[in-house]
Amino acid sequence: MKMFHTAASNIPNFPEFVIVTLLDELQVDYYDSNIRRAVPKQDWSNKITEEDPTYWERQTQIGLGAQQTFKGNIEIAKERFNQTGGVHVFQWMVGCEWDDETDKVNGNWQYSYDGEDFIVYDLKTETWIAPVPQAVPTKHKWDNDKADLAYTKNYLTTECRDWLKKYVEFGRSSLMRKDLPSVSLLQKTPSSPLTCHATGFYPDRADLFWKKDEEELHEDVVKGEILPNHDGSFQMSVDLDLSGLKDEDWGRYSCVFHLAGGQEVSKRLDKRDIRTNWKTNDGGFPTGAAAGGVVAALLLLTGCIMGLICLKKPPQGKVETLLVQVSSFGCSSSVISPLPFRHK
CATH class of the missing domain: 2.60.40.10 (Immunoglobulins)
Known part of the structure; x- marks a missing residue:
């Protein structure tokens, strides 16, 4: 499961902020700063409202809040890189993959700026990796927040997996089909x-x-x-x-x-x-x-x-990958709680 939050500045005819959720490369929902609402992109993705009637309304509010946070993140990144104007893109990608035979779960949580990795969470060491010097202050700040580190790990290994399973069940008729070309x-x-x-x-x-x-x-x-x-x-x-x-x-x-x-x-x-x-x-x-x-x-x-x-080629084999917007999903089995949006 992976979700992409993309904030952009000075790109003509492109929204300042976009959220896209994908399930096995199939788009599940969408939000952008122009339409200012979250919308389902698959018929079966509406099934979630059977358990949570206010789901899409809440996702819209989450998108509105994230929009302001990510706009601020671009400005912070520009300061770190000693930039003023120009075209810039700040992106957050988060999600997990689950093997339904072994029940093995792997997670990914990372940020990028202008197409390059900015800071990445290492699930094995439970620390943040700073590929560029400009991200070192963020690494130190986030590594010292033990509660947030524990939350990030729990989300990637448990909550994200629970939502992935639920989506696989919702979309089983589509996701489990086999079509020849x-x-x-x-x-x-x-x-x-x-x-x-x-x-x-x-x-x-x-x-x-x-x-x-x-x-x-x-x-x-x-x-x-x-x-x-x-x-x-x-x-x-x-x-x-x-x-x-x-x-x-x-x-x-x-x-x-x-x-x-x-x-x-x-x-x-x-x-x-x-x-x-x-x-x-x-x-x-x-x-x-x-x-x-x-x-x-x-x-x-x-x-x-x-x-x-096509941002990333999906893994081969029996692993089911859910590309999902984590802020959209709180990934608990019954109650959806949004992820925190953090300034760098």
Whole structure:
């Protein structure tokens, strides 16, 4: 479970403060300083009001309070770094991951300034780490607050886990589903690498690779990251260099998508299935090009957009990760108590 609080200054057309909650890379809720209210982003995230009817109203008040605190944190950071104006971003990321088989829990609580780590909580030593000299005063202050250190540890190991379990139960029908993707072969020009693109799969614990006969290829292959789609599903791609490929060997190659649990989709390399937006010598488009140009363009655009919001690739395996806004959740099993917002 991870939650992102982001305060920004002097960024045109971007809110001064944003809170985003994600559950296994699926957005659960949202708050920003323009709309000034917390809103659910999944139908099942409304289930929490069955136990707590005033939940979203309280989350709105928490967001309003955090907004002022984080605005002050930017000013404090600017003083520490001897800055005046300019564009600046201060971010808090907090959350936990839970393995439902071993019941093991791991937590993360850290702050960043202008894209670099500022101060990080070390759960093993129960102390704060200051990666930059400007954070040393904060480290000393927070390390001496034993009550707050104990609270931070308890939140990451207990309360956060309890909320993660609850969200997994609320969203079980969506989170436990298994969706296979559509797989396409895309190529910009005849000399470009061939892209195998899989989109619409869930969950993100998946692999996409090229193989020759029955052997997976590792040379002449470039694999992309798993990126989220707007509907909560995922996409990924893997490129194959065709420069040394002989015509008679084309049928020996295939692109294979493998979903956790064993389900697979395989697409054999066939020139007739390649979608492209390059023109033939007579000015026309080859087979598959009519749709291919649009698909390729959308692929490029989607990759750019998703690349901006894919902050961290989720862990592989059976660990369920909940990316949640900790200030939004008090992470107790019955009563939600907001986290304290602290000035640096």
